[in-house]
Amino acid sequence: MTRTDTWRPRAWQTQSLLLAYPDETFRRHLPLARRAAAGLPDRAAAPLRTFIEHTEGRPAEDTAADYVATFDHRKRCCPFLTYYAHGDTRRRGIALLRLKRTYAAAGWCLTDEELPDHLAVVLEFAAVVGAHDGGRLLRDHRAGIELLRLALREARSPWSHVLDSVSATLPPLSGDERTAVARLAAEGPPEEQVGLAPFAPPEFMPAPTGGPR
Structure with missing residues (x-):
């Protein structure tokens, strides 16, 4: 990725909008997301158009129910990225704190409702800082x-x-990333060692995503 690679931040911002909880604001963002997708390479735009067309054709309450059933009730579909590498262990707490510090160093502050490792949040931050630093994150x-x-x-x-x-x-x-994916798929996220209390404070632990992120 180069510093002049401008389409990726636009894609990340659009993806972030579409991964948010589907409330009334989400519905209003769908036409904006469709217009943004029109300016992206087809490999990134086509899947977004498919999702938008599917969502526009369904009742809002059905989409909201599907979101909760998918992201709240399926551990394998957890949207909190540090969970995959660290589970609910002390190391996950450290990873969350590092993310918050990365955001703060860029002058970007989260609201109390947002967890730093939610994919929608990470994508939004990546869009803000640009293709080079956002891609690295x-x-x-x-x-x-x-x-x-x-x-x-x-x-x-x-x-x-x-x-x-x-x-x-x-x-x-x-190759290394394929190995990591295969290992995580086979073993699942790590578990805390016996006798150790969770490191992460309550605000950093996974919570139901059926509402503002």
Whole structure:
């Protein structure tokens, strides 16, 4: 990715909007997302158009119910990226704090309702800081993104199309990344060692996503 690569931040911002909880604001963003997708390369735009067309044709309450059933009730479809590498362990707490510091260093502050590792939040930040730094942050979580994409595809979730678009903005998986994805798929996220209390404060632990992120 080069510093003049401008379409990727536009794609990440659009993907972030489409991964938000589907409330009234989400519905108003769909026409904006459609216009934004029109200016993207087809490999990133086509999956977004598929998702938008599917969503526009369904009642809002059905989309909201599907979102909760997918992201709240399926651990394999967890939208919190540090969970894939660290589970709910002390190391995840450290990873979350690092993310918050990365955001703060760029002058970007989260609201109390937003967790720093939610994919929609990471994508929005990547869009703000640009293709070079944003791409690097997303590549840091490449294995988790790919595992989420595969889980959504297996569940036949319409949000799998949004993850297909995210994947299209990133380089192909390397050998090490393929190994990490295979390991996570086989073993699942790590578990905390016996006798250790969770490190992460309550505001950093996964919470139901059926509302503002």
